[in-house]
Each structure stands twice: as structure tokens, then as C-alpha cells.
Amino acid sequence: MARPRVLVTRSIPEPGPSLLQAACEVHIWPEALPPPRAALLEAVRGCHGLLSLLTDRIDAEVMDVAGPQLRVISNLAVGVDNIDLQAAARRGIAVGHTPGVLTEATADLTWALLLAAARRIVEGERYVRAGEWQTWDPLLLLGTDVYGATLGIIGFGRIGQAVARRAQGFGMRVLYHSRRTMPSEVTAQAVDLPTLLRESDIISLHAPLTPATHHLINRDTIRLIKPGAILINTARGALVETAALLEALRAGHLAAAALDVTDPEPLPADHPLLALPNCIVVPHIGSASRQTRARMAEIAARNLLAGVHGAPLPHAVALPAPSAEE
Numbered sequence: 001m002a003r004p005r006v007l008v009t010r011s012i013p014e015p016g017p018s019l020l021q022a023a024c025e026v027h028i029w030p031e032a033l034p035p036p037r038a039a040l041l042e043a044v045r046g047c048h049g050l051l052s053l054l055t056d057r058i059d060a061e062v063m064d065v066a067g068p069q070l071r072v073i074s075n076l077a078v079g080v081d082n083i084d085l086q087a088a089a090r091r092g093i094a095v096g097h098t099p100g101v102l103t104e105a106t107a108d109l110t111w112a113l114l115l116a117a118a119r120r121i122v123e124g125e126r127y128v129r130a131g132e133w134q135t136w137d138p139l140l141l142l143g144t145d146v147y148g149a150t151l152g153i154i155g156f157g158r159i160g161q162a163v164a165r166r167a168q169g170f171g172m173r174v175l176y177h178s179r180r181t182m183p184s185e186v187t188a189q190a191v192d193l194p195t196l197l198r199e200s201d202i203i204s205l206h207a208p209l210t211p212a213t214h215h216l217i218n219r220d221t222i223r224l225i226k227p228g229a230i231l232i233n234t235a236r237g238a239l240v241e242t243a244a245l246l247e248a249l250r251a252g253h254l255a256a257a258a259l260d261v262t263d264p265e266p267l268p269a270d271h272p273l274l275a276l277p278n279c280i281v282v283p284h285i286g287s288a289s290r291q292t293r294a295r296m297a298e299i300a301a302r303n304l305l306a307g308v309h310g311a312p313l314p315h316a317v318a319l320p321a322p323s324a325e326e
């Protein structure tokens with residue numbers, strides 16, 4: 001049988017490409033930016049497998065243009081909100097993702113942002129570079145104590161729990177709100193969302209983006225947040241209503257925010273959030289360590305290879321029951 005055709009929508013780290021090239025005819029989108037829609041549709045035609053990134057919208061149209069031989073979509077991410085899972089289920093296409101391997105890297109980055117926001121590290125660094133540092137000053141760049149504070153974690157899956165584990169070293173009280181009560185070796189208290197918002201000094205988001213979590217942090221929920229609290233988002237930008245966050249930061253209701261993910265993403269350089277000294281934004285780098293990205297690429301490649309050969313994916317996404325209507 002001819003080698004299966006697969007499309008990889010951007011350059012990915014080794015061992016991903018080598019694993020694929022050993023068994024498949026591989027087309028890797030060669031440019032630094034994601035394929036524009038028309039190019040994606042052109043390139044996917046006739047493929048048996050698609051290795052996609054979170055920047056690619058993979059919907060029914062992409063699946064249909066690819067053709068009925070498309071057996072697997074393997075996302076180089078744990079989140080799969082860029083894929084229409086219902087459309088995949090209806091067409092019998094398996095969907096893979098990369099859970100587990102990016103948990104610790106993402107929790108580390110969450111903590112980097114948490115500490116930076118609470119202790120105003122980015123503001124301080126800019127201050128020094130701008131030549132404004134004249135003397136030690138008892139009132140200079142006062143932040144928020146992290147040690148002993150209350151941390152509220154929204155979404156208590158692998159990454160939320162890894163963030164909570166780190167909080168133990170900081171003597172924090174940890175609250176969490178999650179769809180399910182999670183068995184966890186971390187000492188944390190399950191609470192409802194309003195309680196978490198009212199009692200937390202620092203709130204960190206780790207829920208997947210779904211219709212139920214879209215704009216979970218909005219004008220109404222922000223009103224419940226304790227004045228002077230800090231918001232960290234390393235999950236998905238659209239969990240937060242950006243305009244409401246902007247207002248809360250401007251008004252000082254939130255002391256600070258630190259975002260690895262934004263809505264829109266990427267955030268344009270002239271976006272008003274970037275004019276605020278109390279908002280830190282980094283470019284979706286939660287899993288961006290060499291080791292983690294290599295593991296993600298390997299898992300994504302192995303998911304793809306299993307899928308094109310009709311085998312169960314090592315890391316399959318549970319698909320919804322296919323509904324009749326598109």
C-alpha cells in the first residue's frame with residue numbers, strides 16, 4: 001500500500017518530523033506563520049492524517065475538503081478548542097492531543113507570571129532600564145505578598161493541580177473550582193465560583209475553553225472578585241472577556257493581571273491592555289521549553305501514525321456522540 005499522506009501545518013521539533021517521515025509521505029507547511037485558510041484547504045486535500053496546531057481552525061469544511069480518507073487529526077496541544085469535535089465524530093475521524101507532558105512546564109510558567117505580577121517584576125525591570133532608579137525607596141513598587149495568600153484555581157485538572165502543588169511551598173491556602181471534584185494529593189478546598197472569586201488574593205485559570213467556560217471571567221464575575229486581587233491566565237484567552245478585564249485593571253479593582261493567552265490572540269501591539277503597567281502579557285509560551293515541546297511533537301507524531309494505520313491513538317480525545325445534524 002502507498003505511504004499515507006500527512007500534512008503538518010508548521011515546522012515542529014524533532015523527533016516529530018523524523019517519526020512521520022519514516023512511515024508517511026509528509027508535507028510540512030514551510031512558513032513561519034500559520035497557513036492562510038485557502039492554503040490549508042489546498043494542502044489538506046487527499047491527506048490521511050493532519051497534524052494541526054492550536055492556531056489552525058479545523059472544522060467540517062477542512063475535513064470535507066481533505067476527503068473521506070482522512071482518518072486522524074492530531075493536535076500539537078492539550079487543548080482542542082480549535083477543532084470541531086462533533087464534526088470529527090460524525091465523520092469517524094479520530095482526534096489526538098498531547099496531555100500530561102506539558103503539565104509541569106505550564107505550571108512553572110503560571111508561577112513565573114504569578115510572582116512577576118504580584119511583585120511587579122516587569123515594571124521594576126522597565127524602571128531600571130529607563131534610568132529611573134535613583135535610590136532605595138520605602139514606597140517604591142509595592143506589590144502583594146504571595147507567601148500565605150489565598151490562591152483560587154479555576155479548573156483543577158492536571159495543570160491546576162500542578163500549580164496547587166507549587167503553592168504548598170509558599171504556605172498558601174488553595175481553593176479550587178472545577179466541573180468535577182478531583183481526587184488530588186494536594187491540600188485544596190473545593191468551593192463554588194462566587195466563593196473562590198470573593199476569597200482569593202490570586203486567581204489562576206486552568207479550565208479548557210468550551211461554550212460553558214467562554215467569558216467565565218466577565219463584568220459580572222469580576223464584580224465578585226476581591227478588590228486588589230490578581231488574575232493569571234495560562235489556559236485560553238477567551239475564558240476572559242477582555243473589555244471587562246481592561247476596565248477592572250484601569251479602575252484598580254484588579255491590582256494586576258498576567259496573561260499567557262489573550263483574546264484576540266495574538267494581541268495587537270497597540271491594544272490598550274499593553275498600555276497598562278499592571279498587565280503582563282507573554283506570547284502563549286506555557287509549554288515552550290525545549291524538552292516539553294519535543295515530547296509534545298513526539299506524542300503528536302505517534303497519535304498521527306496510529307491514526308493513519310487505523311490503530312487506537314495513544315492519547316485520544318474523547319469525542320461526543322455524533323449527532324445527526326451538521
Ligand code: DGY
Nearest residue numbers: 076077078079102287
Ligand atoms: C496547549 O497545549 O493547549 C497549550 O496551550 C499549548 O501548549
